[in-house]
Amino acid sequence: MPRPTNDQLPMNAWTTTPEWQENPLEALLSSELDPKYMARSQARGLAVHRSDSLQRMVLRWAKSSRFRNAQTIVEREPLRIVSRNVFLFELKSSTEVRSEPHSKRSPLPARYVPRDEAPQDIWDVIVPESARFVPVKPTPIRIPGAAHVVVCEDCDGQGELLCADCAGRGTVERAVKVRASDGSVSTQSQERSCTPCQGSGKIACRRCNARGELLEEQMFLWSRTTHTLHGEDDPTTPHPRLLNQHAQVIFRDAVRLDDARWQQIPAMADLITQATTAHAHDGIILDAELTIRAAPLTDITYLVGGRTRSIAVIGYANIVAADSSFYDWRSIAVAGLVILSIVVVILAVVLRH
Ligand SMILES: [Zn+2]
Ligand SMILES: [Zn+2]
Known part of the structure; x- marks a missing residue:
């Protein structure tokens, strides 16, 4: 019996009940996420779940190319249909680093008057003003109160x-x-x-300008670096490139990284760990800005040959993306052979001349 073409395939209405999966983040940040997006994504979920609209969307996708295997879709009832929001995180942070102090010896200034003050803690030292998220190259800074006079080791104090x-x-x-x-x-x-x-x-003695003594000061290197880290609440979500394309900003604000709520969002907890561990001992995070982008996704799961296969419907434009099992590899192979044959014929003709 000849295989029916994609257009001739009959359509039996799916009986699988679509589900809406709420992300814990939606309840956690409910008042801060863009309300328009949230309302719209709920509405989209309802629209695609209504009667057979999702099924028609997927079939239209499958039938629009002979390289897609519409039969696999028609013959099977989906295992699950789940709609949810996929959240993408971008954490921008500015870290200030103050290195371990090191000593620096220089000739004693002509009119040096020792000051009787206690050395300041490295993090109490006032550093130059700089704008948020602007990097600063490692710059030596003197620790006030930590200077003292030492004998010049080159001339042994003789000058x-x-x-x-x-x-x-x-x-x-x-x-x-x-x-x-x-x-x-x-x-x-x-x-x-x-x-x-x-x-x-x-x-x-050149080292001490003939003074016989040197001024030993305590210095540290002050620097600021800016990092942008990316994360996703479920790294196993398929079609990351498409989701990234269709995601829109639903939250952007300065955040405190010690906000306990972030620990309830694994992707955020992971980003915070990454942002803080690099300079856990010699740095502090000055500023952090979080951007959350979201895209609605409907995941249609099938069981094909004992394995789970999925078709995703992404974004408000309802872009359909499927894994390899929904492609007609026989047609693709035939088309490939045809193209290869044409190339061979052209080459043969060109080489003969
Ligand atoms: Zn000297
Ligand atoms: Zn001499």
Whole structure:
């Protein structure tokens, strides 16, 4: 018996009752999510679930191309029909990092007056103002109250060093040629004053500018970084690219990451962990902005050959997307062979000339 073409297929009305699956997030953030979107997604669910509209949508999709296997859809009753909202999260955070302090030694300023104050805690130090979410490159910042005077280790507190040229003697020997009265030339050594130390045998210590002391200050590196992390409340949801295309913003606001509600949304809890662990010991999150986007999805599940297969109807435009089992691979293979044959013939003709 010849296989019926897609147009000839009969249609038996589905008896599977569609379900609406609420996401815990909808109750948790009910007052903050865009009410227009929420109302519209409910209305869409009702519309696609009404009588046979979903079935007609899917059949129209299957029949619109000979590469789709409408028979699989017609022959089977869906196992489940579930409509829900898919939520996509974007968490933008700005982290301020203050590194472990390190010491920096420099020549003692000319008029240095030690101040009697306790060193400040690194997180109490006032840093320059900067706009929200603007990155700052690692910048050294001085910790007030943590400076003290130390002996210069290069000159051992003397402010001067032995001259390397004369080893501290102040003079150097130089070979000079001397012509005697009989005309013969001989080489003699002569003591001359050492130029670099001007005969003193000592040169000023450059490290401490001849002060013999250094100022040791405590510094830390201050920086700000901005990260944007993406998450999805159910990473196993099929057709992520299409959902992403059809998702719309339903929430965007500054958020507190320690808000206990986020821990009830696994995707958010995961994003917060990612945002905070990188600098758990040397950073704090200054600002966080959360964007939630949503797209309505109706998932029609079938049992094909003992395996679960699904057709998804996505967004308000009701885009149909199916997994590979709903494609007619025999037709696709035939079309592929036809194209390949044409290419071979063209190549053969071109190569002969
Ligand atoms: Zn010195
Ligand atoms: Zn010298």
